[in-house]
Amino acid sequence: MTVATAPIPQANPGAGYRARREEIDAAVARALASGWYILGQEGRAFESEFAAWLGTTHAVGCGNGTDALALTLRGLGIGPGCAVATVSHTAVATVAAIEMAGAVPVLIDIDPRHYTMDPAELAAVLDAPPPGLPPIRAVIPVHLYGQAADLDAILPVCARHGVAVIEDCAQAHGATLDGRKLGTFAAAACFSLYPTKNLGALGDGGIIATSDEHLAGRLSALRQYGWKQHYISDEVGVNSRLDELQAAILRVKLTHLDEGNARRQDIATAYDDAAGARAPSRRAGASHVFHQYVLRVADRPAAQAHFRAAGIGTGIHYPVPVHAQPAYRGRVALGPARCAATERAAAEVLSLPMYPELTDAEVARVCAALRELV
Numbered sequence: 001m002t003v004a005t006a007p008i009p010q011a012n013p014g015a016g017y018r019a020r021r022e023e024i025d026a027a028v029a030r031a032l033a034s035g036w037y038i039l040g041q042e043g044r045a046f047e048s049e050f051a052a053w054l055g056t057t058h059a060v061g062c063g064n065g066t067d068a069l070a071l072t073l074r075g076l077g078i079g080p081g082c083a084v085a086t087v088s089h090t091a092v093a094t095v096a097a098i099e100m101a102g103a104v105p106v107l108i109d110i111d112p113r114h115y116t117m118d119p120a121e122l123a124a125v126l127d128a129p130p131p132g133l134p135p136i137r138a139v140i141p142v143h144l145y146g147q148a149a150d151l152d153a154i155l156p157v158c159a160r161h162g163v164a165v166i167e168d169c170a171q172a173h174g175a176t177l178d179g180r181k182l183g184t185f186a187a188a189a190c191f192s193l194y195p196t197k198n199l200g201a202l203g204d205g206g207i208i209a210t211s212d213e214h215l216a217g218r219l220s221a222l223r224q225y226g227w228k229q230h231y232i233s234d235e236v237g238v239n240s241r242l243d244e245l246q247a248a249i250l251r252v253k254l255t256h257l258d259e260g261n262a263r264r265q266d267i268a269t270a271y272d273d274a275a276g277a278r279a280p281s282r283r284a285g286a287s288h289v290f291h292q293y294v295l296r297v298a299d300r301p302a303a304q305a306h307f308r309a310a311g312i313g314t315g316i317h318y319p320v321p322v323h324a325q326p327a328y329r330g331r332v333a334l335g336p337a338r339c340a341a342t343e344r345a346a347a348e349v350l351s352l353p354m355y356p357e358l359t360d361a362e363v364a365r366v367c368a369a370l371r372e373l374v
């Protein structure tokens with residue numbers, strides 16, 4: 001069918017570039033003119049500006065968010081002979097990173113209201129791990145869609161068991177819990193800087209935040225062949241570096257992140273009004289930065305068709321839980337709930353357009369289509 005007005009994509013990283021084109025082009029020109037393209041002053045400046053913005057003492061750039069998680073596990077000494085608990089309702093990257101580090105994933109179900117790790121099931125798994133599993137040495141809560149996992153419950157359980165916590169902040173740049181920024185609660189926090197993220201590069205990128213100086217030093221070495229000194233590998237590392245062009249772009253984008261998050265929150269408030277009882281749950285004490293605005297719909301194909309007919313793109317995050325994907329099916333350990341809530345969510349979640357550059361008129365169009373649906 002023909003749509004009278006321009007289509008509204010679900011995500012639009014190009015709009016993020018166009019909105020800051022002059023500043024970004026100038027930053028790119030500066031990085032190009034410097035003659036230094038990997039691990040130079042743009043990268044160092046971005047790391048210190050990001051750490052200052054977040055409230056940690058260190059931040060270490062790397063190639064992408066998946067590497068950030070794998071490097072952090074390795075940096076904490078977690079690898080072969082260890083298990084790591086996370087969720088199945090996440091980007092496959094979280095689980096892939098655990099296996100990249102050589103550890104075994106164990107997948108915990110979600111609290112279906114907030115789509116984040118169910119702390120009660122985590123406690124049950126730590127008390128009585130599934131048979132045949134190596135010891136669980138770390139837990140990776142994912143702050144999915146831009147909202148905090150239940151750290152108030154998860155952190156004490158992990159502390160009781162002496163298990164490290166790594167926050168997966170890939171979707172939660174700037175979100176808070178109890179007035180404190182996510183990414184400052186645990187041993188380390190891993191951020192993806194993929195173009196569609198709340199803080200997105202124009203290519204791949206990742207960054208690890210920590211206030212542990214020793215860990216930061218290890219991560220800086222591990223991301224580059226285990227070098228502390230050039231060309232001398234003290235241990236086996238990898239090549240996962242944030243390049244200078246992306247760092248220069250990210251320095252610009254970081255200065256607009258809080259404003260972008262506030263705009264996302266305003267859009268979410270408008271969507272909430274149209275969604276009524278279907279509006280996503282907000283965790284008490286948390287501020288949600290709406291990386292995604294996610295509805296639940298019983299008949300998802302019909303809902304997608306409804307939005308499509310109005311020229312509105314939708315997304316599904318994520319259609320198949322990690323444990324049910326062909327590469328993982330039957331091979332990853334699950335908690336006692338067998339990820340039942342995860343499977344129900346995967347069948348029903350639907351993400352609406354969400355990025356700061358949506359115009360008020362576009363938001364109104366999405367709201368009108370949403371009102372017709374609910």
Ligand SMILES: Cc1ncc(COP(=O)(O)O)c(C=O)c1O
Binds near residue numbers: 090142206
């Ligand atoms: C929750 C979560 N964790 C990890 C990642 C991995 O990030 P990247 O795509 O930068 O490797 C992503 C992004 O896709 C993500 O959404």
